[in-house]
Amino acid sequence: MRRSSRSPAEDYTLADVTLPSLGESVTEGIITQWFKKVGDAVARDEALFEVSTDKVDSEMPSPAAGVLTQILAQEGDTVQTGSRVAVIDENAVAGSTPLSAPTPPGAPTAPTTPTPRAAPGAPNEAEELGVVMSPVVRRILADGEVDPSTLRGSGPGGAITRRDAERAVANGPTDEVLVPLSNGRRRMGQHMALSAQTTPHGFVAIEADGDIFAKLESMGRVSRDGVGVTDEMVVSLAGVRALGEFEYLNATFAGDELVVHRSVNLGFMRVVENDGMLVPVVHAAAGLTLRALARRVSELGERVASHHLTTDDLMGGTFTIAGAPSEHTLTSVPIIIQPQVAVLSLGAVRQVPVVVTEDGVTSVEVGRRLVLGLSFDHRVCESVAAASYLERVAELLSGMDLESEL
Numbered sequence: 001m002r003r004s005s006r007s008p009a010e011d012y013t014l015a016d017v018t019l020p021s022l023g024e025s026v027t028e029g030i031i032t033q034w035f036k037k038v039g040d041a042v043a044r045d046e047a048l049f050e051v052s053t054d055k056v057d058s059e060m061p062s063p064a065a066g067v068l069t070q071i072l073a074q075e076g077d078t079v080q081t082g083s084r085v086a087v088i089d090e091n092a093v094a095g096s097t098p099l100s101a102p103t104p105p106g107a108p109t110a111p112t113t114p115t116p117r118a119a120p121g122a123p124n125e126a127e128e129l130g131v132v133m134s135p136v137v138r139r140i141l142a143d144g145e146v147d148p149s150t151l152r153g154s155g156p157g158g159a160i161t162r163r164d165a166e167r168a169v170a171n172g173p174t175d176e177v178l179v180p181l182s183n184g185r186r187r188m189g190q191h192m193a194l195s196a197q198t199t200p201h202g203f204v205a206i207e208a209d210g211d212i213f214a215k216l217e218s219m220g221r222v223s224r225d226g227v228g229v230t231d232e233m234v235v236s237l238a239g240v241r242a243l244g245e246f247e248y249l250n251a252t253f254a255g256d257e258l259v260v261h262r263s264v265n266l267g268f269m270r271v272v273e274n275d276g277m278l279v280p281v282v283h284a285a286a287g288l289t290l291r292a293l294a295r296r297v298s299e300l301g302e303r304v305a306s307h308h309l310t311t312d313d314l315m316g317g318t319f320t321i322a323g324a325p326s327e328h329t330l331t332s333v334p335i336i337i338q339p340q341v342a343v344l345s346l347g348a349v350r351q352v353p354v355v356v357t358e359d360g361v362t363s364v365e366v367g368r369r370l371v372l373g374l375s376f377d378h379r380v381c382e383s384v385a386a387a388s389y390l391e392r393v394a395e396l397l398s399g400m401d402l403e404s405e406l
Contacts, residue, residue: 015064017086019051019079028080029053036068042088045159047136049085059136059162067092137165144169184275195338200378203333204386208394210349210368215402223291223406231349232268232323233294235372237405238396239344240264240285240293243319246389248380250319252339258380267317267337268297270304279337280309281317290405324348324370331371341380344393347371 019029029051036042036049047059048068070087073079137160141148146168153160181189213231221229243250243264251260266285270278280300285293303309322334322345334343347370354367372393376386 013090014069015066015088015090016084017048017063017088019073019081019083019085020060021081026053026081028078031073031075031077031079031085033075034071035059038068038071040068041093042066042068043159050136051079062088064088064090066090137162140165140169182275184272184277186276188276191338192335195335198338199336199341201336202376202378202383202386203373204376204383204390205331205371205373206387206390206394207369208372208390209398210370212397212400212402213349213368219402219406223294225291225295227291227294227298229290229294229406230323231370232321232346233297234290234400235344235346235370235393235397236266236268236285236297236321237288237290237293238393238400239319239321240266240288241396242389242392244286245392246385249342249376249389251341251380252318253341253377253379254339258341261318263318265316265318267320267340268300269320269322269334269343270301272304278304278309278314279317279320280304280313281315283316290400290402320344322346331373333373334375336375336377341377342386343375345373345375347373 030053031049032052033050035047042048042062042065044063044065045061048062049060051058051060066088068086069089069092071085072087073083073085079085138148140162141151141160144165146165148160151160151164151168152158154164210231212234216229216231216234223229247260248258250264251258253259263284264286266282267279268282270280272278280303282288282293282296282300285296288296300309300313303313317337318340320334320337320340320343322332322343324347325332327348329347331347332345334345336343349368349370351366352369353364354369356363356365356367372390374386374390
């Protein structure tokens with residue numbers, strides 16, 4: 001908005017600076033910083049002040065070129081959108097005495113301290129470079145050790161914008177890229193969202209003795225059939241056998257009824273590159289030896305990698321195992337696969353100092369430990385029962401006879 005006035009000395013035009021619309025449902029913002037002082041020259045579209053909302057922090061550009069004559073909203077003030085926050089005299093010269101504009105009743109009083117004039121022959125940085133830069137842009141370029149004189153601004157009048165500065169520092173494009181979700185990721189997201197909304201999730205984790213994995217390594221990590229055996233397979237076998245004492249965890253919901261299954265159909269979470277996750281199932285896993293379980297899991301893994309899984313391979317799961325996502329993962333909290341009621345997760349097996357007491361003598365030795373976790377449906381059990389199941393898994397794990405199993 002412009003208002004023309006005439007004084008005995010000169011004609012001048014005043015431009016009101018207002019707080020623009022900041023987005024849908026945003027009606028106010030907080031002035032967090034003024035980049036200019038009263039008496040400073042301002043270029044059109046140069047960053048004038050910064051405003052903060054509950055959604056974003058933004059730099060507000062000047063609507064006109066001239067001299068800032070009044071600041072009506074101070075740093076820290078909450079301002080309604082559309083309100084006047086400053087006045088710019090479009091005909092004034094920086095360093096001259098600013099002409100005063102009428103101030104609405106109740107508006108904050110603008111500072112009246114005269115602004116010191118720059119020494120003659122000492123142009124400011126923007127004048128020297130022939131471009132306009134906001135303080136934020138200057139800071140980005142300075143932190144990234146980029147010389148502003150080497151850049152060509154894309155803003156009005158060649159101004160260097162924040163995006164220009166970010167691109168220069170990153171030495172590459174910084175524009176956002178829209179990436180459509182694959183069908184697999186979309187289906188996974190829909191299923192996980194439904195599970196999170198439907199199931200009252202709980203989670204418990206314990207630390208378990210992992211010394212059995214040292215023995216597995218000494219045996220070459222292969223079965224007598226030549227099939228590779230992983231830590232996940234060993235824990236899965238203990239997890240399946242513990243379900244014999246905690247049958248209500250090997251169950252699925254059918255409406256308001258819980259169906260407890262006598263057969264354990266064990267699902268394994270598997271990541272499909274760039275396409276989300278699948279959960280192939282080893283049917284009738286109870287009663288298998290470690291050798292047999294390893295063979296079945298390896299076969300499923302090959303079909304996942306070659307995209308040759310059948311519908312039967314993915315159907316009928318009653319309980320799920322989630323292996324360690326990486327060798328550095330301590331624990332993970334997986335979402336339950338509907339309509340199941342629990343997921344057993346394991347962290348990576350780590351070598352750690354372990355306190356050992358024998359015959360009253362305490363010492364520290366190198367041992368192996370891993371974290372076992374259980375995501376469970378609170379409609380089926382509570383944390384005490386979930387922890388009891390995990391402790392039983394740990395007992396079976398430490399007492400497993402690998403020589404007879406493999």
